[in-house]
Amino acid sequence: MTRRTQAERSDATTALLITTAQRLFGAHGYAATSIDAVAAAAGVTKGAVYHHFGGKTALFRAAFVREQEETAATLERVAFEQSDGWAALRRGIRTFLEHCLDPGFRQIVILDGPSVLGWETVREIEYGHALRVLLDGMRLAQAEGLFAEGDLPARAQLVFGALCEGGMLLARAADPVAALPGLAAEADRLLEAFKV
């Protein structure tokens, strides 16, 4: 093997483990995925996992954070393309719903996340990613005079909960692509509740 620094070795293994964990946890769920399975799929053994992560929960948390990072990045990208805060919110809703068509995202973030990490931890992470983007959009819309006064964090949370349900609903639809517009319309309507 070519000579690598410790940092390179460590980073490569860690990154590979997170990617592998994301794939397996996402495909089969947390409970049905053993640490040995993740390690084997990554070409290492359990020892490596426990060297880099505190335990199975910590490994899952890393995969969860990765999902959140990817989601937030996508949301921010499409939001920036919009002209005003309100358009960004509407576009974000649609994008989030589409994002829920990824089975791995649904399994890790929506289904297993709260159970494995607890609600507090999940929301803490989301406040730094997907939920932050939503809240930023609401703040922007409010600054533009389009959004009613009120408890914005709570409001964002409620809408976020509705969107997660919408995403699951969409994924179960016989034809998700066809179901998206109608569902997005209902979600948009939810948002209208807070229009000034």
Add this chain to the structure above:
Amino acid sequence: MTRRTQAERSDATTALLITTAQRLFGAHGYAATSIDAVAAAAGVTKGAVYHHFGGKTALFRAAFVREQEETAATLERVAFEQSDGWAALRRGIRTFLEHCLDPGFRQIVILDGPSVLGWETVREIEYGHALRVLLDGMRLAQAEGLFAEGDLPARAQLVFGALCEGGMLLARAADPVAALPGLAAEADRLLEAFKV
């Protein structure tokens, strides 16, 4: 022990197991609760559990259904006291949020349910209980001409998702009793989105 019929023995043990499972799953979560622990707390052994239930998941499912039954009963009771469909919906929202102050309900229904049973199963059960009451309320309000046309099941689902988030938010508040009115107001506002 006094002589009992088989049906009495069976029903008594089953009921006791469900109640005990509800308590332990609710207090410590699904993963941290062993079948042996439930059996011991109910004064029987694992053999009895596996005689009456297909496995740990089936036992949890029974506890989940029980939670739903209790929730739906409470919601229906308060809804019947209201004068019209819209008032019933508003009262139901408030009652559901209060119901989320029960840690066992949050743990079993909101946190562990989707992960353990899967989203399909959870929603199937909820469609026969809590979600059905919400949908009935929406249908009633619509029949009274107060509720806008649209995909009611999807709408109920979205609102339900928002309410679950609201319930978790409420439970985390430093003073839930004080936080309830504000949160209920935000949730009510969500509902206003569908007012004609």
Add this chain to the structure above:
DNA sequence: AAGGTTTCATACTGACGGTATGTAACTTCC
């Protein structure tokens, strides 16, 4: 009351999360 069925207890197996310990790869210091 004898034989059959239901209800449950006991004994056991395999899988898996986690730990302890050993070893190879890399870094630091002389």
Add this chain to the structure above:
DNA sequence: GGAAGTTACATACCGTCAGTATGAAACCTT
């Protein structure tokens, strides 16, 4: 540039727990 020490991993092992097999006790049928 080699010894000493640290980091990155592998291997072996333990405890826990879901699930199964088997047997005994309670109940039912005739």
